[in-house]
Amino acid sequence: MRRLPLWILRSAAAGSLRSPAPSRGGCPVPRAPHLPAEAAAAPAELARWLPRRGYSRFASGFTPLEPKKLGSILDVERAKGLSPEHLVAAWDDYHLGRGHIGVSMKAKLYRLLEQRSATCPYFVIPLWRGSGYTTMFMQVQLPHMIFTGLEDYKARGTQxxxxxxxTHFTEFAETKDTVLVRGDVVFTSKLTDAEAKCLLETAHSFYLNDVRYKLVERFNKETHDFEFKDVLQALEMPSM
Known part of the structure; x- marks a missing residue:
């Protein structure tokens, strides 16, 4: 696989702004800085050199990607007797303060995610941090999603x-119309729990929202037309 040229991704690299803005729903929303128009320019071929194989090459030998069993997290037999509402509440309560992220989604939305990620498995997401943003590279091969820093990906590629x-658990998709979702932060020095939750919510939104998904399609299928500034605009972030 060809390595990503540094100039291709400079507009998606970590940036800095003058001052942070208050958060909204756990995901900070920055104030727009006074920048010249040329500062908003982003590369048009960001995804040209992305890998076209399964995520195992991206994270080869990495044990957290080994399939997790839902039974290692909760008592599946006991959970079968819970209503969907009580199951989701128990799942949420279990993950509070444990250093993991626990959310849920409707089975219909998971099937849509499955359908869309099958042909568009890659994307880049800016994550607001301090007075600027850092960009994460994500790959989807359900039931898994994996995220790494774009700078690390540029430097190390598939390594x-x-x-x-x-991990998305589908054990209760048919019986309770519920898919349980578990996030594990591998490097706590790189990502906080709050940032991880925000990142997951944002990733889901780009695949499940019809308008935002057009950017994912463009990134994967029409790379010449992809502009990173459109992602920033969708998230109400200023271009760097």
Missing amino acids: ASPYYTV
């Missing part, structure tokens, strides 16, 4: 180690 892994 880059994931910062964060996500």
